[in-house]
Amino acid sequence: MKCALVRPDGVAVHTERHPTDAGRGPAAVVATILDVADGLAAKARADGLTPVAAGVAVPGVVEEARGVAVWSANVGFRDVPLRDLVATRLGLPTALGHDVRVGGLAEARLGAGRGTGHVLFVAIGTGIAAAHVVDGVAATGAHGAAGEIGHILVRPDGPRCGCGRPGCLEAVASASAIGRRYAELAGGSPEVTAAGVVERATAGEPLAGQVWREAVEALADGLATGQALFDVASIVLGGGLAQAGDRLLDPLRMALRERLTFHREPRLVVAALGDEAGCLGAALLALDAAGVGDPQEER
Numbered sequence: 001m002k003c004a005l006v007r008p009d010g011v012a013v014h015t016e017r018h019p020t021d022a023g024r025g026p027a028a029v030v031a032t033i034l035d036v037a038d039g040l041a042a043k044a045r046a047d048g049l050t051p052v053a054a055g056v057a058v059p060g061v062v063e064e065a066r067g068v069a070v071w072s073a074n075v076g077f078r079d080v081p082l083r084d085l086v087a088t089r090l091g092l093p094t095a096l097g098h099d100v101r102v103g104g105l106a107e108a109r110l111g112a113g114r115g116t117g118h119v120l121f122v123a124i125g126t127g128i129a130a131a132h133v134v135d136g137v138a139a140t141g142a143h144g145a146a147g148e149i150g151h152i153l154v155r156p157d158g159p160r161c162g163c164g165r166p167g168c169l170e171a172v173a174s175a176s177a178i179g180r181r182y183a184e185l186a187g188g189s190p191e192v193t194a195a196g197v198v199e200r201a202t203a204g205e206p207l208a209g210q211v212w213r214e215a216v217e218a219l220a221d222g223l224a225t226g227q228a229l230f231d232v233a234s235i236v237l238g239g240g241l242a243q244a245g246d247r248l249l250d251p252l253r254m255a256l257r258e259r260l261t262f263h264r265e266p267r268l269v270v271a272a273l274g275d276e277a278g279c280l281g282a283a284l285l286a287l288d289a290a291g292v293g294d295p296q297e298e299r
Helices: 026-046 082-090 099-109 169-173 175-185 194-202 206-230 240-244 246-259 274-290
Strands: 002-006 012-017 054-058 061-063 068-071 078-080 094-098 118-124 128-134 234-238 267-270
Touching (some): 012 026, 012 274, 054 082, 054 099, 094 274, 099 118, 099 234, 099 274, 118 206, 118 240, 128 169, 169 175, 175 194, 194 206, 194 240, 206 234
Parallel strands (some): 234 267
Antiparallel strands (some): 068 078
16 A cells, blocks of 8 residues: 555655455454554644545555446455445545546546647556546546456457457556567466566667567557547556656557557657656545645646
8 A cells, every 4th residue: 555645746655565464354454544544644744734534545446436436356346336335434534436447537637648638548557447538627437437448458369358259458558568478479377567678678688578469459459449539638557567768658659650540649758757656646535525725737
């Protein structure tokens, strides 16, 4: 759990990290969230600051309007009214968001997408998910599931995704998928991380180069679909795979350009806020919900 006290101008004045320890079960995770939030509020007051709102972001399917964590495979949430639980514990206006959407919100308003208005933030790590942010507001969808770009079908005959369907973008181009693909083609050798595959590809290893090209081509297919749907000015790449920098951006930019016809080519950049984006985005969501500050100024 990454936690912070954040000023209305988006600057974190105190940060903390706590183990999620999801193996204890969802009830224990919720209890930890409440304890940590309470501790942050107490820390603010001890430092002479006044807490005005609380923001919480979690993975999975999140219905932000109801403040409910509907479902999460990793944490085990099932219909947890997390917003109201935190609000009751702290006595503060509280907002609940999706972890990738709030990360996208922060990157669009404070980070690499700032000033471009229409942003698609794509987090590429163990899985792949996205946030579509327009004028500083992230779309949630009718059921809290907007942005699941990782489940665009890109390879009908590809590997089976965790969602149960074969060929999803996430099953081909996520960091974990890249490592699995390399190990498979190498004849069952110990799995190599995506970073390791990138290093080997850069050094000229043919097998690593093949796996990396496959992943980049699939990512370009997914991003071209995203651009056709959303017509954004900027695509911001976050997550562990984005740490490959130009080794990802250069071939991906070229492959994306080849797939576009009449669509405008978006600006393709790496996220600027690192793993603080979630905390900052949760704070922005909370400040917006509480009507604190001038959101337009932040954008």
